[in-house]
Amino acid sequence: MVRFLRRHSLDKSNSHTHLRKEEEESNSCIESDTAEMQEPGGNGGGGAPPLPNGRTAPRSRLARDGPPSDLDVMKERFAKLLLGEDMSGTGKGVPSALALSNAITNLAASVFGEHRKLEPMAPDTKERWKKEVGWLLSVTDHIxxxxxxxxxxxxxxxxxxxxxxxxxxxxxxxxxxxxxxxxxx
Structure with a gap:
């Protein structure tokens, strides 16, 4: 549920009654949302709760399409590198070299962080490491x-x-x- 905050006036006389009204509205909204999710005929199996107009909330791309393809993962990685890990677009990202270093560090942590003892890597883990390091190091050819x-x-x-x-x-x-x-x- 998304709520928008309203700016309260500086007038203190009506502020207490106004706050009580908002609190009652939010409580009734929460109660109606939980009642809709617990309906026996509804989608109460952990799915998205229905919207107020009766439609269901949109499902995520991962739930709809399954795991992302290699192309989608590669596009996302390169977008993060180009934007300096700033996906918001506010321009407060880090330099590209630091973003590349962070990406390689994060990849190493996700691949090797699961190993508790010295043993051969699983073939799928080894393949993932080679593939993703190849993607990240291909950027260095253009520096x-x-x-x-x-x-x-x-x-x-x-x-x-x-x-x-x-x-x-x-x-x-x-x-x-x-x-x-x-x-x-």
């Missing part, structure tokens, strides 16, 4: 910096232009991390 390069034109003149290249730290560390990951998993 570039401008570097000066020399270009020779057809008439023999040499110009210095700025071209993009993968950042040096990523160029060194990402292949080493992939190799280490392949050895451990």
């Amino acid at each position: 570039v910096e401008f570097v000066p390069t020399r270009q020779t034109a057809e008439n023999g003149t040499t110009m210095e232009i700025m071209s993009t290249a993968q950042r040096r730290d990523l160029q060194i560390n990402i292949p080493a991390l992939r190799k280490l990951d392949a050895m451990l998993i």
